[in-house]
Each structure stands twice: as structure tokens, then as C-alpha cells.
Amino acid sequence: MSEQSRSPYRRPRRGKPNQGGGQGKAGPPQPRDPARRVAYDVLAAVEQRDAYANLLLPALLNERGMSGRDAALATELTYGTLRRQGTYDAILEACVDRTLASVDREVLPVLRLGAHQLLSTKIPPHAAVSATVDLGRRVVGHHRGRFVNAVLRKVSARDLDEWTTVIAPDRERDPSGYLSVVHSHPRWVVKALARALGEHSSTGLVETERLLVAHNERPRVTLVAKPGRSTVADLVAAGAEEARFSPFAAYLPEGDPAGIREIRQGRAAVQDEASQLVALALTRVDAQGDDRLWLDMCAGPGGKAGLLASLAGRREGRLLAAETLPARAGLVASAVRRAPRDAGRVVAADGTRPAWRPGAFDRVLADVPCTGLGALRRRPESRWRRTPQSVVDLAPLQHDLLTSAADAARPGGVVAYVTCSPHLDETDAIVQRVLGERDDLTLLRAADYLDEVPDLAAGPDGKYVQFWPHVHGTDAMFLALFRRTGARPGVYRV
Numbered sequence: 001m002s003e004q005s006r007s008p009y010r011r012p013r014r015g016k017p018n019q020g021g022g023q024g025k026a027g028p029p030q031p032r033d034p035a036r037r038v039a040y041d042v043l044a045a046v047e048q049r050d051a052y053a054n055l056l057l058p059a060l061l062n063e064r065g066m067s068g069r070d071a072a073l074a075t076e077l078t079y080g081t082l083r084r085q086g087t088y089d090a091i092l093e094a095c096v097d098r099t100l101a102s103v104d105r106e107v108l109p110v111l112r113l114g115a116h117q118l119l120s121t122k123i124p125p126h127a128a129v130s131a132t133v134d135l136g137r138r139v140v141g142h143h144r145g146r147f148v149n150a151v152l153r154k155v156s157a158r159d160l161d162e163w164t165t166v167i168a169p170d171r172e173r174d175p176s177g178y179l180s181v182v183h184s185h186p187r188w189v190v191k192a193l194a195r196a197l198g199e200h201s202s203t204g205l206v207e208t209e210r211l212l213v214a215h216n217e218r219p220r221v222t223l224v225a226k227p228g229r230s231t232v233a234d235l236v237a238a239g240a241e242e243a244r245f246s247p248f249a250a251y252l253p254e255g256d257p258a259g260i261r262e263i264r265q266g267r268a269a270v271q272d273e274a275s276q277l278v279a280l281a282l283t284r285v286d287a288q289g290d291d292r293l294w295l296d297m298c299a300g301p302g303g304k305a306g307l308l309a310s311l312a313g314r315r316e317g318r319l320l321a322a323e324t325l326p327a328r329a330g331l332v333a334s335a336v337r338r339a340p341r342d343a344g345r346v347v348a349a350d351g352t353r354p355a356w357r358p359g360a361f362d363r364v365l366a367d368v369p370c371t372g373l374g375a376l377r378r379r380p381e382s383r384w385r386r387t388p389q390s391v392v393d394l395a396p397l398q399h400d401l402l403t404s405a406a407d408a409a410r411p412g413g414v415v416a417y418v419t420c421s422p423h424l425d426e427t428d429a430i431v432q433r434v435l436g437e438r439d440d441l442t443l444l445r446a447a448d449y450l451d452e453v454p455d456l457a458a459g460p461d462g463k464y465v466q467f468w469p470h471v472h473g474t475d476a477m478f479l480a481l482f483r484r485t486g487a488r489p490g491v492y493r494v
């Protein structure tokens, strides 16, 4: 992002720079530099009230009528800062005369935003410092603006490579500590990802580093053409490109998806390619008998349900989509609306206390709540929000939902367990625990149902599917497929 010819910063005509900011005779502050202001507002909301950047940023851009270059700059500043926050914090820690934890939570986002511009953009350093100090005065006041100025001047004394040599641990002695600082991931996440990739510190964590690098790149926007409602050709005609793997996917290289008619009409949607493919895999397994009734047990906000309802309708089947949160169930209802043959139904229900009879479904999807460590490209702040305890806390629900999904499938029916996290305690540990508890589930070789995609097989005997951002260009989605092999006592078909 270059601002060389178009710096949004305007110098005050006379006097010291801090005489600006709307506190003098000139009257109340005029809105200026809207891109940095939006970026700050999103970063502050993420820091102070656990907001989600991918929801708040588009809402603010829309509310403030921003588009074009300002919107692009705001987006780059927001996501760039969130992705690199760990690295910037380590640098800022070296530039303040106290701990970073003691810096006001309103000021911290200003410092991070300044560090990002100085260290990772082509914005000239003087413009980056001036504009950020100006922003700081407006949002946190004159006095703290001076603090921002002093810290950013220290940051600007080195470039990112020079700072790395100062702040990062020695790679040989502490590979995960080094990767954690250089690629801006919490150390526990680096270790968990290395474990999922089968790497050990002694090997230098080469593939883990490729994954971390991919997490910090801007993901491409992928669309899904809902079968029977639109086609990939429609999306290509609207400027998208045919995707590599999914027969329903197209990549949108630039532009706003909402500018595409099929998206506005709900006939297509934004959906990661791996999300499409795990849903597709479930539909490709021979159901060995009836194939009329499908269940999506954790359906909100409805991405996979939208695709499954379309596929079910084309086979003259039906999809029941369950979601425990009523507001999210409403989103699912929008996603399945007008599926072929009106195949989708939605219920607000807790999957662990089924509102349906056991053994009622031919195919069941359990896309369970997880840490989201597989979607860090799109939700960069998750890495700072989740903790090792999050993994522990989610495990009982993940176990119960997979158990309930297995109970919901008829003998001979198919079950898919999906997470948007590659963490082994959310994937392999849950699957193995449930397999160990019951004798009516057989683990299938999931990669056999996605043979158009290379390098998917993972886990014991390669039976799981694990997508990776650095290999497949998708989220790190996990899939285990099972066949239910026998009736349990008291279980019956509707």
C-alpha cells in the first residue's frame, strides 16, 4: 500500500503539529483521515470488547459511506495490524519504559497501528508517525498523543528485519519461540500446529513456518454457486475465476462480492473451498439404502447448510438444519431459502438434546464449535483470543455432539465430523475417544471421497482429511467420515 503521492495526513499550517486536532480556535474536529479512524475503531473494539473484525469492519465502512481507496487502506491497516500484532507488541515492549500490559487499552491500538505502517507498509515514516500521532490526539487526547509520538519515533529507528534480530529468540535454541515472535502467533499455537503437522522442534519446524506465513497472507475470496440456483459459469461471467478443486467454487480476485447479482439474490455465497468440499464429501459416500433425510446438526450461520440443502433437493431429499442459537438459526433459514424443491428446514435446537428420533437420518454432519485455529487468515484476532484452556473447554461439547450425530444416523448411514481447527485435541482425540466408546462406527478413508484434491490424507492410516492453507490455499478444515454399522439397543428408524 503506497501513500507516497496521496498522504491523508495534512500538516497544520503553523505552529507545532499538536496544535491541530480541533482543540484550538478552528472549532470542533473535522472528520479527516477516515481510513485510519476506521482501522482504529475496529482495533479498539477487538481489544476492548472482543469484537470480530470480519463483522465490524464492513459494517463501519458501510455506515461511514467509505469505498475505493479509503476502504482498501482501512482494510489493509486493520487486518495487517491484527495479523502482525504479536511481532509489533514485542517491538513496542522494547520501546516503552514500562510493560506493554500497563499501557492503556485505548492507546495500544494506536501504537500497533503506527508500528504496522512503519514496519510493513510503504507509507513514508514521517507520514506514518504524523498521521498516527494526529489520530492518537483525536482518540486518546493530547497528552497521550505525545506518548504515541515518542514511542513511534523509537519504533521508526529500525526496519522490521533489524527489529527481528533484536527481539526474536535464537532460532536454533528456541525454534517455536522464534517463529512465535517473527510470524506473530502465540507460542502455544505454534506448538499445536507443529504437532498437527507432525513436526518436532528438532527438525527446525520448516513446514510449520510455511503454515504461519500463509496465515499472515490475505486470503482470496472464494464463492460458492449453490447447485440448482446458480453456476460457476454465472460467477465467472461476473468476474470470478473457476476454482481449483470444488465444482461449485469460484475465486473473486477483486471487488466486492455484494456487487455480484447471484450473491445479492442468495443464489451464491461467500464460502471457503474446504468448507464446500467437506460437505460434498459427506454426500459422496454410498448411503447403502435410502437417501432421503439429511441432518446438519450445528448449522449456524448456514454456509454448509446452504450447499447441502441444494444438493439434497437435487436428489429429492431433505435437509434438517439445527442450530442452538435462535439468532443464528435465522441466518441458516436465509441460507437454505429457495433450495431446489424447498429441501431445507431449520430448527433452533441443541444437538446434544436431540429434537429428532435416533437413527432417523441417512447422512449427518457435525460441524462442531471449535477454536477456529484453522481460519486464522480470515479471523486473525482469534489467535490472541483463544487459549489452551479453550481447547480443553470445547472438548466435552465436541465429544457429545459427535456422539449425538452418530446416534442420529441410521444403521448404514453416514456421519461427518468437521472442525475448522487442525488442533489434534479437537480432531483426532475426539474421534478416537468416540470410536473407543462404541462399536457401531467404522472410520472411512475420507480422502477417497475427495480424490481431486492432493495431499489430504492425515491421521492414523491416513483416514482423516486435513486441509492446509499453505498446501491447498483453504482454511485448515478437518474431516472424519464414519459409517454407522449397527443398531444400538432402543434405536429405531422413523
Ligand SMILES: C[S@@+](CC[C@H](N)C(=O)[O-])C[C@H]1O[C@@H](n2cnc3c(N)ncnc32)[C@H](O)[C@@H]1O
Binding pocket: 275, 297, 298, 299, 300, 301, 302, 303, 304, 305, 322, 323, 324, 325, 328, 349, 350, 351, 352, 367, 368, 369, 370, 420
Ligand atoms: C463451526 S459452527 C458451524 C458452521 C456451519 N456449519 C457453517 O458452515 O456455516 C458451529 C455452530 O454450532 C452451534 N452450536 C454450538 N453448540 C451447539 C449445540 N449444542 N447444538 C447445535 N448447535 C450448536 C454454534 O452456535 C455454531 O453456530
